[in-house]
Amino acid sequence: MSSKQLMSGAEIFIESLKKEKVDTIFAYPGGVVLNIFDFLYKQKDIRYILPRHEQGAIHAADGYARSTGRVGVALVTSGPGATNTVTGIATAYMDSIPLVIFTGQVPTALIGNDAFQEADIVGITRPCTKYNYLVKDVNDLAQTIKEAFYIASTGRPGPVLIDLPRDVVTSRAEFHYPDKVKIRSYNPTVEGNKRQIKQAADAIAAAKKPVCYIGGGVILANAADQIREFAEITKIPVTHTLMGIGGFPGTHPLSLGMLGMHGTYYANLSIHNSDLIIAIGARFDDRVTGKVEGFAPGAKIIHIDVDPTSIRKNVRVDIPVVGDVKHVMTELNKELRASKEPWDAIRKSWLRQIDAWREERPLSYEQDDEVIKPQFVIEKLYEVTGGDAIIVTDVGQHQMWAAQYYKFDNPRMWCTSGGLGTMGYGFPAAMGAKVAHPDKHVFSISGDGSIQMNIQELATTIENNIPVKVVILNNRFLGMVRQWQELFYQERYSSVDLGSVPDFVKVAEAYSAVGLRATKPEEVVPVLKEAMKIKRTVFMDFVVARYEKVFPMVPAGASIHEMIFGEEKKMEEKKLKAVK
């Protein structure tokens, strides 16, 4: 043994986090992790924030990760502490968000004994983590942490969990933090295949009606600049998924906005009529494709993704390119620039067609003088913030309106639970984003249903001075579910009326936060402006039109060009009334 000092597992944990340059963790204590909290108490380098629920801890780490591109970190105790993280972990997993989650575990000798607060969290999270570890020997701890950060942040990113039995935390070992990791069975592809990139370039040059379709992979790979370059070289219009928001400037003339179930008319029609789709960092989710058999019937498909399993999982692909999106796009752009095609001329008629669709049916809603329209709140939020706020959402109609009506010109300004669709994600994730960006305005756009799923984090934001501005689009409904019941279940409103929602202004005040309310359209801007000035967490209760629906909408099972719109529904209603 060398003369090096021995460290306890708890100290190794902290020193390893420092080596990873972790500045903040979200941590909730309990029996088996007391030693770690004791050492956290004795150090100054890592900020550790106590959420009010372990689910909040994971979403906060997730918001931190999405808004920065760095790995988010959380620490919880064994048993219920660990099981409370599962929804948060699954949320991050579905959206490929890099997290490292530490869970306490009962001492190794007791594992499998149904000991107090024992849960097989490694077993429970196996299908919703990129990888997970049970550390059985303190001598493996530093190496394990190094690997976890490496796996979480490379290739297709994702959450990695490390289960720490109590005796591993208390026993001692020498501390060596490895500089590098090499895992023989894990080698993500970075460079794309040159021949396939060339093939892609040729197909792009030959296409008459191409559309570029980008997903969250563009954000994860920090490839927004390369996408913009690609679009500007080739004059190819770009549509994004819910996760791809910010991957291409929303105000760019070539932006088609979002596609899919609540995509724009012109994005969906462009895809449907295209002869070439260039899918980048996207995975052809069913919310995007609609009925797969009817998806883009005349199009060749180029699919660029870091994860080979995404390719040909849901749709046929003609030219696959596996690799890091940023690398591949850089190479592809080189090819395209060299090809010197008369891009403007080639693209003219296709862009003219798309402009006609744009004019035919822009995103729209009917304004009202008396009642606040939820879309109006989002439009005003965009104006008041100048598009320069981080927007985090919950799940429901408000999420779709935020995606449709706020324009994002930059990546990592938008955090939403796309894959899992987790209500309750927004507020704690916004808290995490705000911790990472103290100088930026961070808004959480929530529904009256969703906000109640992690409302306890009000205390965390006040206690730790993390001012988050929460826009509650209060329709007193589980609105998205109600919309489906209205359209497809003959208005049988089963378990969607939230009737006596709490007084959100008073709730905010009870936690020493600020509550504001707007009930009329003219109050919207003043409330937003006031909230921007307040240096505390604010709940803004916008009492909005209860029966508003999200349009366009592709009904389940339909192809994406078969959209329904608000006016049609209204016309039907008028006809019905006339008959009666």
Add this chain to the structure above:
Amino acid sequence: MKHIISVLVENKFGVLSRVSGLFSGRGFNIETISIGPTLDPSVSQMTIVTTGDERILEQIVKQLNKLIDVIKVTDFADKEFVEREMCLIKVNAPQEHRSEALRTADIFRARVVDSTQKSYTFQVTGDEKKIDAFIELLKPMGIKEIVRTGKVAITRD
């Protein structure tokens, strides 16, 4: 379509459940799975027999490759290979049927590994067809128990 896939994995705690969890979680079939050590004690070898069309098989291979603990995946579809399975079969063998049972076993080169007054236990090795055929022939005598190892396969050079 039946496929044989050979998977080299890290010999680590939990690997089997990662692989089987992948199959169950994604609705892929496992017909048989067998696992054993390799010359390198840190590596285990799995042989999985699965069914599915080409698209599903492509996904299975890709998804297996994506598992962090998987070192190498070989799909035997386009390879020359030898496959073997072993089976232990306990059959009724009262006095009047004993010699017939032995004759049948002889044809299949099965060995008697246990014998009582009323039964024989045979060990038979071969490909799936051979084992199935042997079982069919023994059925009329009354099979008491069957244990099969699942397939192992190796490529030809």
